[in-house]
Amino acid sequence: MADAAKDTTGRRALALFVPYRGRLTLIGLAILTTSALGVVTPFLTQRVFDDALFVPGGPRLGLLTLLVGLMIAIAAVSAVIGIGQTYLTTVLGNRVMQSLRDRLFAHLQRMHLGFFTSTRTGSIQSRLDNDVGGVQSVVTDTASSILGNVVTVVASVIAMLALSWQLSLVAFVLLPVFLVLQIRVGRVRRKIAARTQSSLSDMSAITQETLSVSGVLLAKVFGRQDQEIARYRTENDRQTTLQIRQTMSGQSFFAVVTGFFALIPAVVYLVAGVLASRGDTGISAGTLVAFTTLQTRLLFPIVNLLRVSLDVQTSLALFGRIFEYLDLVPSLQDSPDARPLAKADARGEVEFRDVRFRYPADSADPDDVGPWALEDLSLRIAPGQLAAVVGPSGAGKTTLSSLVPRLYDVDAGAVCLDGTDVRELTLASLPGLVGMVTQESYLFHATVAENLRYAAPDAGDEQIRAAARAADIAEHIEGLADGYDTMVGERGYRLSGGEKQRVAIARVILSDPRILVLDEATSALDTTSERLVQQALETVMSGRTTIAIAHRLSTILSADVIFALDHGRLVEQGTHDELLARGGLYAQLYAEQFGGGAVEARCADGVRFTDGKVLAARATDHSPAA
Numbered sequence: 001m002a003d004a005a006k007d008t009t010g011r012r013a014l015a016l017f018v019p020y021r022g023r024l025t026l027i028g029l030a031i032l033t034t035s036a037l038g039v040v041t042p043f044l045t046q047r048v049f050d051d052a053l054f055v056p057g058g059p060r061l062g063l064l065t066l067l068v069g070l071m072i073a074i075a076a077v078s079a080v081i082g083i084g085q086t087y088l089t090t091v092l093g094n095r096v097m098q099s100l101r102d103r104l105f106a107h108l109q110r111m112h113l114g115f116f117t118s119t120r121t122g123s124i125q126s127r128l129d130n131d132v133g134g135v136q137s138v139v140t141d142t143a144s145s146i147l148g149n150v151v152t153v154v155a156s157v158i159a160m161l162a163l164s165w166q167l168s169l170v171a172f173v174l175l176p177v178f179l180v181l182q183i184r185v186g187r188v189r190r191k192i193a194a195r196t197q198s199s200l201s202d203m204s205a206i207t208q209e210t211l212s213v214s215g216v217l218l219a220k221v222f223g224r225q226d227q228e229i230a231r232y233r234t235e236n237d238r239q240t241t242l243q244i245r246q247t248m249s250g251q252s253f254f255a256v257v258t259g260f261f262a263l264i265p266a267v268v269y270l271v272a273g274v275l276a277s278r279g280d281t282g283i284s285a286g287t288l289v290a291f292t293t294l295q296t297r298l299l300f301p302i303v304n305l306l307r308v309s310l311d312v313q314t315s316l317a318l319f320g321r322i323f324e325y326l327d328l329v330p331s332l333q334d335s336p337d338a339r340p341l342a343k344a345d346a347r348g349e350v351e352f353r354d355v356r357f358r359y360p361a362d363s364a365d366p367d368d369v370g371p372w373a374l375e376d377l378s379l380r381i382a383p384g385q386l387a388a389v390v391g392p393s394g395a396g397k398t399t400l401s402s403l404v405p406r407l408y409d410v411d412a413g414a415v416c417l418d419g420t421d422v423r424e425l426t427l428a429s430l431p432g433l434v435g436m437v438t439q440e441s442y443l444f445h446a447t448v449a450e451n452l453r454y455a456a457p458d459a460g461d462e463q464i465r466a467a468a469r470a471a472d473i474a475e476h477i478e479g480l481a482d483g484y485d486t487m488v489g490e491r492g493y494r495l496s497g498g499e500k501q502r503v504a505i506a507r508v509i510l511s512d513p514r515i516l517v518l519d520e521a522t523s524a525l526d527t528t529s530e531r532l533v534q535q536a537l538e539t540v541m542s543g544r545t546t547i548a549i550a551h552r553l554s555t556i557l558s559a560d561v562i563f564a565l566d567h568g569r570l571v572e573q574g575t576h577d578e579l580l581a582r583g584g585l586y587a588q589l590y591a592e593q594f595g596g597g598a599v600e601a602r603c604a605d606g607v608r609f610t611d612g613k614v615l616a617a618r619a620t621d622h623s624p625a626a
């Protein structure tokens, strides 16, 4: 990290504490008080020795009792203030981190889809968990310790100078050397810390990818467990080595500092002796005891300060990683004059006007922009129509469908809902207008009811049941052990593909969008489930504008308009009969994919048969061979 960047990172990290000014002041006062009290004690010790204990005529017990009483009182008051101070700093540190985590999470929620498709989920989680967690320990442990130790050191040094400047000179001669060494060690630490965090992030990504249900399944199916274990082991080894280096860097430095501090009193006695032998009688026994007491007391705060400053270097590396995410600008934002479009006011017309779009470049390689995924695409779907989108794999069907709810912004042209560019509508109004049912229905590890309520948090039990009935899944849910309160398992693995889809359809029914974007499932479903899903879909499609990435003949036959895409361009549009008569791409797809009107059947491995012949995978989207 360059020094300028480090400065801004430091300043931004400090700015996180600004909202807690009041509490910080209180902590500062507490620290000042305890530190000042701590310096008073050695002076009392000096008086004990010089005025109460070793005086001609024997100890003066009255004064001694008073001085000892004061020492006890100071210790007691310091302890009580210490407890309050620990409480305040713990609360402060945790609150600062809480708000940082909140900000980071909220920021990530607003990031565009492209960010997530080009970043490993594990890395994102790692910044939230490991990086914020790493900073947290530093912030909570050291926020006060810096101030406390600085005050103690300054007060002690002043007191030592007041007692004897000659002895102070001896005690501090090596301090500048320590400071220089400390800065060097700090730099090394910061570098190691950055590498440790990136290794931690890689490990999280590996764990997340390989220990998810899909990852484990893949490893099992391909017998890759040993390789996965080896991959984890390698990264784990790297990570451990880095952690050890991080902890050990600077330890010998600390050993030197500690050793030096242990030696100083001896040197101080020697110097005091030399001074006394020269007839300089300014140094009494009490002064000597008080001085060495102060000097020994310095060790702890100084070593602590050195440690803390190293920890701060480490945390700057972590803060840098956190701020890097916070600085990412969500590419989809409400334009200043964006207006909401209420569901009740929407008719559900969808229009693409000369749309050109390509996927954003990978953040790791910004120059690597792909070809146009959609080019010069214009189409219009009237309210309530069912539009079927067909085309070979990679033609741009999914891309087209994801522009309707503005998951991405177009590069040229416009996508309009009811004649308004989606970029002029508030982002918040889009989910109510456009609903999506994708092939891979995502369910949370929660109950069926909670998954359904995700679309409509205020839905009552009866509404939930009605939606489930409409999606033809009510009977199945009610037959489960806990009915609607049954946990669906991680990503819904406890439900079959068709059941999951119907739960997802029920969810869309609850959200009741004007426009439905539907990616029809293909090989995932058996014929019975497919029929059930089909029925559920027909219910949800009625009365809404529907854009279906169609794989089923029935959808295509009932479509009001069919759009045939190829290489990101709209090549044909019309009804089934019109397009068939043209004998173009659609006619070809129809013959190959939809069986030319023959009854669709499936064999055990899901490959479609038409008139007894196995279909080629060439133009067949999502076929097992594709």
Ligand code: ADP
Pocket (backbone or CB within 6 Å): 117, 359, 370, 373, 391, 392, 393, 394, 395, 396, 397, 398, 399, 400, 621
């Ligand atoms: P279809 O749904 O018709 O199979 P897609 O819309 O998924 O086609 O893909 C169109 C083109 O865009 C393909 O060339 C594909 O590789 C590319 N593509 C799809 N998704 C992404 C993505 N997230 N990032 C980059 N390119 C993508």
